Amino acid sequence: MNIRGVIFDKDGTLFDFQSTWGIWTAQILARIAGSDGVLLGQLARSLGYDTKTRRVQPGSVIVAGTPMQIAAVIHDHIPGMGQSQICGWLNGEAETAPQVLVTDLHRLTAELRRIDLGLCVMTNDAEGPARAHLASVQALDLFDFVMGSDSGFGAKPQAAPLLALADKMDIPAAACVMVGDSTHDLRAGRAAGMRTVAVLTGLAEAAELTPLADAVLPDVSHLPAWISAQNR
Structure with missing residues (x-):
């Protein structure tokens, strides 16, 4: 799929x-x-x-x-x-924590939209600060939905918040990929029946993430090429 x-x-x-x-x-x-x-x-x-x-x-x-x-x-x-x-x-x-982007989110999301993908954010942070952080870098409107651990669907590594987002996007869970830097992210993705991609811009090492990931990428800027390859 x-x-x-x-x-x-x-x-x-x-x-x-x-x-x-x-x-x-x-x-x-x-x-x-x-x-x-x-x-x-x-x-x-x-x-x-x-x-x-x-x-x-x-x-x-x-x-x-x-x-x-x-x-x-x-x-x-x-x-x-x-x-x-x-x-x-x-x-x-x-809400006022300083934010340093890993990559240009406008460019990243534009590349992903060109291949017709729904885009969401699920964080174990609260939803309010998450929205504030994305807004502070003019990126809030780049995503279809933003969910936090207090949004009513639980927190990672539970599958429920990811399944809720898939439902909001009207996309089967099996046609979604969870992208994160921690085992919590990847375990949630696996539990939801999604593909999982790990990135190395957090604190976890590749050896810790690899067993739970379909791919391990240096950072999210490599994601469009990986997804395009999977969909060919």
């Missing part, structure tokens, strides 16, 4: 992960801990963040976790603030 729809992850796939979330996490930790160096160190360790290099570490909840899951980790260290309150604050802060 030819590929007719593409579902993209956002962070580490469309946007460079460390350039965005490495800097954002440093700002968040500073605001929470203030001058309390001990609390700062505890939060950094729990979140999987290296304060010296200002980089998120592989396996961190920040990589593929939902905002509520990140809030749960922070709540363990500041129990006086409710988890839902922390989550709401994180989402507000996330």
Whole structure:
């Protein structure tokens, strides 16, 4: 079956992960801990963040976790603030996180539209920040649908949000490809019966992604050529 729809992850796939979330996490930790160096160190360790290099570490909840899951980790260290309150604050802060694109999304999506593909974004980020991030680089209107972990269909690695997007595009799941940088993305795609493409612009190594991927690409700019080859 030819590929007719593409579902993209956002962070580490469309946007460079460390350039965005490495800097954002440093700002968040500073605001929470203030001058309390001990609390700062505890939060950094729990979140999987290296304060010296200002980089998120592989396996961190920040990589593929939902905002509520990140809030749960922070709540363990500041129990006086409710988890839902922390989550709401994180989402507000996330909307203004700096965004660094992996490639020119206008060019990429134009190439994919030329081969008549539906295009969506599914992120474990909240939908509001996801829309804000895409809008900040004038890319929100390039996609048919944008879904977050709070959009009512669950989060990756569950199949449900991907199946919901396929349904919204009116394209069979088997004619869709899930493109992402983490095992959560690829497991969700496999569970949904979609083809899966891994990109190496996140934190996971090729060896970790290869068993779950139909293809491993350096970045999303290589996707149009791969899809065209599959559909020939």
